[in-house]
Amino acid sequence: MGDRANVYIHEGDQPGVYIYTHWYGTALPDLVEEALLTPHARARNNDAPYLTRIVFEELLRVTESLGEETGWGLSATVGDGEDRIVDVDVSYDGLTVTCSGYYDESYEDIYECDSSCDCDLDDIIIVSYN
Numbered sequence: 325m326g327d328r329a330n331v332y333i334h335e336g337d338q339p340g341v342y343i344y345t346h347w348y349g350t351a352l353p354d355l356v357e358e359a360l361l362t363p364h365a366r367a368r369n370n371d372a373p374y375l376t377r378i379v380f381e382e383l384l385r386v387t388e389s390l391g392e393e394t395g396w397g398l399s400a401t402v403g404d405g406e407d408r409i410v411d412v413d414v415s416y417d418g419l420t421v422t423c424s425g426y427y428d429e430s431y432e433d434i435y436e437c438d439s440s441c442d443c444d445l446d447d448i449i450i451v452s453y454n
Contacts, residue, residue, distance in 0.1 A: 328405030331356055333376045333412045341376050344397040348387055349408055353423050355383055356410045372414040
C-alpha cells in the first residue's frame with residue numbers, strides 16, 4: 325500500500341537529490357508548488373542547495389511529518405515511486421518544474437520562474453505536463 329512518488333531537485337545535468345514520499349504521491353505536484361511559492365523558496369529559486377532544503381522542510385511541515393520515522397526520505401537515486409516524479413531543474417536563470425507520470429488535467433500549475441521574477445502567480449507559465 326501507499327501513494328509513492330518523488331521530487332527530483334537538480335541543476336541541469338548535474339546529479340541531484342530525490343525526495344521520496346510514501347503517502348503523498350497524488351498530492352505531490354500541489355505540495356511542491358506550495359513549497360516553491362513560499363517567500364524563502366522564492367528568494368532561493370536559483371540556488372539548488374538552499375532550495376532543496378527549503379522544499380524538503382516545507383513538505384515535512386505541511387504534512388505534519390517532522391520527527392516521524394517514515395513517510396519521507398532523501399536519496400541520490402530514485403527508488404519506489406519512480407513512475408511519478410516532480411522534476412525541479414534549478415539554474416542561475418531560475419527554475420523549471422515538470423511532472424512525469426501525472427496524467428490528471430488538474431495539474432496545470434507546473435511552471436517556469438525566471439530569476440528576475442519573485443515567482444508571483446502572475447509570473448508563472450506552464451512548462452510541461454506529461
